[in-house]
Amino acid sequence: MPDWSARLNELAVAAEVTGAVLGIWHDGETTLAPYGVLNTTTGVETTADSLFQLGSISKSWTASMIVQLAAEGRLGLDDPIVKLLPEAPVDTRVTVRQLLTHTSGIDGDLFTDTGRGDDCLQRYVGLLADVDQLFEPGTAYSYCNAGFVLLGRLIEVLDNRTWDESLKARLVEPLGLRHTVTLPEEAILHNAAVGHTAADGSRVQTWQLPRSIGPAGTITSSAADVLEFARLHLTDATYAPMQEPQVPYAAGIGGFVDLGLTWRIYDWGGRRLFGHDGSTISQLAFLRIDPEARLIMCLLTNSGNGTRLFEPLASEVFTEYAGVAHPVAPQPAEAPVDDRHTGRYERASVRLDVSRRADHLVMTEQATGDRLAFAEEPVHEYELLPTEPLDGNHFVTRYSPEHPWLPVTFTPTRVFTSGRVTPRR
Template sequence: MPDWTARLTHLATKYDVPGAVLGLWVDGEQTIAPYGVLNRRTGVETTADSVFQIGSVTKPWTATMIVQLAAEGRLALDDAVVELLPEASIDPRITVRQLLTHTSGIDGDVFTDTGRGDDCVERYVALLADVPQLFEPGTAYSYCNAGFVLLGRIIEVLDGRTWDESLRARLVEPLGLTATTTLPEEAILHRAAVGHVGGDGSVVSTWQLPRSIGPAGTIAATAEDVLKFAQLHLDEYAGMREPQVTYPGRTGGLAEIGLAWRLYDWSGRRLFGHDGMTISQLAFLRIDPEARIAFCLLTNSGNAPALFDELATEVFTHHTGVGVPAAPRPAEEAVPADRHLGRYQRASAAIEVLRRDGKLLLTYQATGDLRTFAEEPVREFELLPTEPLDGDHYVTRESEGQPWTPITFRPSYLFTSGRVTPRVDRG
């Protein structure tokens, strides 16, 4: 058996990730391997019981509670959301299933802080009356945080308590989880990680997303607790990993979307999982149901994607012979097309594609409430053509050594990081 603690130490050092915990469960055998420090400013050591934010890995937890409510006969997945939440000012055709599969069309990166009160999720839902609809419900895929806050509000209404309280009653306590939290005053009772900006490694100035985003991404947990949740889904809720829609991008073997779960094809092996990213804390969860393997990696750095790719490939190749599929790479000697020059915009992002000094560039600016959490106000990336060489497919990356990110252009939008961003004018 490889020494996974040594491998984590080597790779985290290689990619300048200050602190991480690898959690690995292989058919009953568990390994928890910590590395580094939780906070470079204080030097607090990472331990096996350290708590990291898991970000959007929260979404399958919220989805599990929705599936429980469906099993109890208190909702149906094809119910219209407005039947369950009459106060929600959204397209009346949107269903619960479309929220679970990111096909509602709601422009979903709304990070408005509606306060710390128990009514914060209810107040957030009221804001969606002013949020644009990107496409007709059910006609496309675009990652939607707002949809999971809506699901959280459905849970609150049907359970008669806050989403946080339902999470504790329905999942945390039944699973015997000892360090799964949703609020900073809970996390501070544990050894809690702090995010570090990718690149310069500086400590972030804001620790957590607003409480109103809870159902979409504010769980913090230990690796052991995440693995217990993964084991639940190895044994139950198989319907949640039945394919619902095809994923339109090309990254990490992601092929289809289930009920919140992302479904992966790794050279014929079918895995499910999710990633999470908050304020420079990145989490990764992959589960191979055939081999009965659950892998989680919790980190406190924006540099974590490269660490995940290499470490997960080593772990899964050792156990199954198959690792993370390679991302698309730049093609050699391909000339980028100019037909996509112009501006693109959604609720949280303003993007411009332009040509400068013979290069095709993309500038990204966080807008709206997301500006509060952005590491840099404006970032610039070079777009490099990739296969198929049709002028519509490109890749870029955060920095040297990090994985390539695919970007696909369509006549009326660009698609990257799972999101549709509509075109608003031409260059």
Template sequence: MPDWSSRLEELAGRSGVPGAVLGIWADGEQLVAPYGVLNRATGLEVTADSVFQVGSITKIWTATLITQLVAEGKLSLDDTVVGLLPEAPIDARITVRHLLTHQSGLDGDVFTDTGRGDDCLERYVGLLGKVDQLFDPGTAYSYCNAGFVVLGRLIEVLDKRSWDDALRVRLSERLGLEHTMTLPEEAILHRSALGHTADGVPVKTWNLPRSIGPAGLITQSAGDLLTFARLHLDQYAEMRAPQVPFPGGAEGVEAIGTAWRLYDWSGRKLFGHDGETVGQLAFLRIDPEARLAVCLLTNSVNAPALFEQLVSEVFTDYVGVAAPPRPEPIEGGAAGDDHVGVYERAGVRLEVERRGSRLVMTYRVTGDRLAVAEDPVVEYELYPTAPDDGNHFVTRSAPGQPWVPLTFTPAYLFTSGRVTPRRTG
């Protein structure tokens, strides 16, 4: 077996990631390999039981709680949300299934801070009447954090306790997890990571508002995340049933299950999810046939390059497959002016302009997201990937980082799993 600790150290150093933990569970055998420091300002080293924010991997925990409530007969996936939660000011056609599969049409990146009280989710949902409906429910896919806050509020109403308490009682305590938490006052009792920018500078904000909890606020160790992955190897197989195709198939994602992303890696069917908060990125991939679960927790926005190389090597060693190659720019590709304009959704304004033979996209954080944005304005060069198409492009945050696809239509720009409507141009 390769020395994964040494390989993590080599690749993390090359990628500029200050701290990380690699976790591997392979049919009964577990490895947890720590690397680096939790915070460059303090120099505190990463240990196997250090805790990192896992971001949107939290959505799988929330979806698991919903699945438990379905099994208990407290709701069905095709119930309308307003039928269960009449006070929710959202489209009456949206169902629980739409929320779980990002098909609700709600403008999803709403990061409104509604306080630290146990009523924060209730107050957040009450404000959704001000949020745009991007498309009719069930007609498209667009990644939606707001929808998972609504699911968290449904859990509170049906389970008669806060989302945080429901998660602790129904999952953390039953699984015997001692390094999984949702609140900063709990995380501070552990060796907790802080995010870092691309330049390796510690971020100024530790976490997102409590109101975003069900969409992305779990902090935990790699060992605890692997225990949760094992739960899904043994139970809840229905959550891996494909619900909706994933547009574009980036990173090998071919469909969305009940919150899970479903991957095809050279014929092997995996499931998993990623997460990102303020300078912390987490990744989880699971091969049910091989009974293999791999996670990588990091404290740097430079983590994508580390993940793709390291986890591909792990899967190649165990099952003989690597992550599929990403689309790359074509040589000499030029772009027309059809896509020049402004695209906007909650929290983000994308301005596409021509500079010479290239399109350049200026990414501007707006609204409530400004409170947690380390780099509120970033420019990206767009590179065509299909010479006879003109609608498909890629970009990346820095040399050496993975290419990220973008697709233009007359009505919107689709990237990072999100629909961003065209406003001008």
């Protein structure tokens, strides 16, 4: 059996990750391995029970509560959200299922801080009246944080308490979790990580996303608690529908081939896994579950370089216990480019400008609106390189030469990147 603490140390140093905790649960046995420091300013060392932000892994917790409510007969997954939540100023055709599967068409990257009060989700939902509808509900996939705030607000209305309180009552307390919180005043009672930028490892100045984004991404937890939550989805049939494919995911990054009810479904060498990733302010988290091998792996990091650590480490863990490795990312290929996709693309919080430079395309990403409040790098330039199929519409890019390639796909009216549809303006 490998020394996972030693391997985490070696790979984290190579990936220039500041701090991390690796959690492995395999057929009843748990391994926890900490690495590095939680904060370069204080030098506090990472411990096995340290808390890291889960980012969008929080969505699977919110989805689990929605599935509980469905099992209780208090909502239907195909109910229009406005039937259950009349205050929601969204297309009347948008259903609960579409919110769970990012197919509502709502332009979802709205990061407005609506305050620390218990009414923050209600106030956030009111702002959706001014948000664009990117496509007809149910006709496409585009990652939608706002949809999960809507679901969180629905939980509040049906449970007559805040989303945070429902999370505690429905999941945290029944599972006996002692290191899972949502608010900063709770996190400071533990050893909590702060984010560090990928560029130079410096500590970021903003610790957490606004409370209004809670159901989409503000759970802070330990690796042991994440493993315990994931085990629920191996053992309790109530949550089995979350693992059933709902929407195909064409980009296929990291083996992600289908979306269930929020869970991402992966094909790793013919084996079916499910899980989710999360990204907040320079804290990246990863969760993968293999039901056949009875294997769960989570990796919590406080560095923008977390992906550079996750992919090789996940390959080693899953090769050891399940005989499969993390899929290879798409690679660039030689092909001429033209100007058909040059121009501006824009959605909430992001503007993308595509231009031609000599024999290749360049995409400049600009954070806009409320996202500027916590963007570590408000402007970043990406080189776009052709990839298979060589039709002039498919490209790959990466954050830096050390990071994995990511797909970028164009149509005449939009670009699909980072799991999101961005319309051409």
